[in-house]
Amino acid sequence: MMMRKPRALVVDDDRSWQEILREILEDSGCEVDTAASLDEAQRLMAVPHRVAVVDLALHERDHHNRDGLMVLKLLREHDPGCSAILLTGYATVELAVSAIRQYGAENVLRKEVFTRGELKKLLLSIFSAEEKKPEDTKPTVTLPQLLKVNREARILLVEDDQSWQDILSELLGESGFQVRACRSFGEALGCLRRERYQLAIIDLSLSHASGGGGIGATRPEDLEGYRLLLGFQGGGTPVIVLSGMTDPVLIEQTFARPQVFAYLEKQSFHRKVFLRTVHEALQQKGPPAEFEKLTEREREVLELLAEGKTNKEIAEALVITTNTVKRHLKSIFAKLEIHTRAAAVARIKGET
Structure with a gap:
């Protein structure tokens, strides 16, 4: 029995972008519906979709148009199983927050830096997350x-x-x-x-x-x-x-x-x-256990040392005297069992 292709919805008033997105989605194995306006998109929602790519502004003469957000809202209400991606040339931090948090978008892609590969990888991630049949279900790994x-x-x-x-x-x-x-x-x-x-x-x-x-x-x-x-x-x-x-x-x-x-x-x-x-x-290799021996101030001195700062510069940064810096360095060298500044820098960078 042949598996049914996932259905995708493209909502963009620019015909060239419609074709670009249609091609990518079809290459990813989707059957694609296209709409150029909020009304057209709403009519197409009578059929469930697995994924939707929605342009923010659906009026070519009005760059302040935000009908795309209304499309996301309707998808969230009427087709909750659809993963929506907002595509826009007018991205801001506030818009990204709103699209993800308030309207449930899976992601926000910017047209000015859009690549086919980025969208294909995102689609692969969405499709691979589909629920498996009950007999194939395995415990979720957190x-x-x-x-x-x-x-x-x-x-x-x-x-x-x-x-x-x-x-x-x-x-x-x-x-x-x-x-x-x-x-x-x-x-x-x-x-x-x-x-x-x-x-x-x-x-x-x-x-x-x-x-x-x-x-x-x-x-x-x-x-x-x-x-x-x-x-x-x-x-x-x-x-x-x-x-x-x-x-x-x-x-x-x-x-x-x-x-x-x-x-x-x-x-x-x-x-x-x-x-x-x-x-x-x-998953990074954690700090060597020997660093746990250092006091808070000694760690600060060690970091500044790793940046190539002199004793005087370390003293100025930490508002202490150069003699105090020397005492800290002596203690650091003893605890790390090293003898030179170069060895200290190598140790902090994980080279030894």
């Missing part, structure tokens, strides 16, 4: 089981936007992790001083006023989230940055911090990609 970590795994979430904080806390909580959510620099810094975490997820800009797509003349050091990276000791907690800032220079500078594992953009946020990144970050 993320913590995959990671072989227990429910005591602690994650620090630093995000001042309540919508994003809710989305991320829910995803992580459902995966079995303990989440400590913070909204400000001071609150997060206090948590870092008092507690240890297996992973941290932070937004670079902890101010809605500076939450745009680029930083302009803003230096990374002026961003509170970026400054928090200084609070993560070298060889310790990995960090996933989730930000609405897309400036390439900023991203490169962020990755220069040794503890940064990944940089995810809010405008193209995808739940499965996010959870997979969490998985990969937690």
Whole structure:
């Protein structure tokens, strides 16, 4: 008996985009229905669809049109088994949050950086998640089981936007992790001083006023989230940055911090990609047990040392004297059983 092809819905008022999306969906094994307006899409909803790709603006002369969100709303109400993907040339962080949280979109793709491969991989992920027949059903494997970590795994979430904080806390909580959510620099810094975490997820800009797509003349050091990276000791907690800032220079500078594992953009946020990144970050080789011997201050000195700073620069950064730095280094060398600064840098980078 031949299996029935999954049915897909394309909603876009641009004929060329309709054809592009139809081709990709047909190549993925779908039967495709197309609509150019909200009314046409609503009529086609009489038939269930497995997946829908919906343009945000369904009026070529009105770029402020948001009929695509109404299509998502109707799909959520009348065809809950349909995985919806919003496609737009006008993506913002707020739109991505709204489409995912309020309207139930699986993902938000931007037309200006659209690739066929990205959509095909997303479709593959959606179709592979279809329910199996009862006789083929196997126990669900949760993320913590995959990671072989227990429910005591602690994650620090630093995000001042309540919508994003809710989305991320829910995803992580459902995966079995303990989440400590913070909204400000001071609150997060206090948590870092008092507690240890297996992973941290932070937004670079902890101010809605500076939450745009680029930083302009803003230096990374002026961003509170970026400054928090200084609070993560070298060889310790990995960090996933989730930000609405897309400036390439900023991203490169962020990755220069040794503890940064990944940089995810809010405008193209995808739940499965996010959870997979969490998985990969937690699968990293943990810090050597010997680092547990170090005090909080010694870890700070060691990280600054790994950045190539001199004793004087370390002293200035930590507001201590150079003699105090020397005492810390002597203690660090003894605990790690090394004798030189170069050996300390190699140890923190996992080279020895």
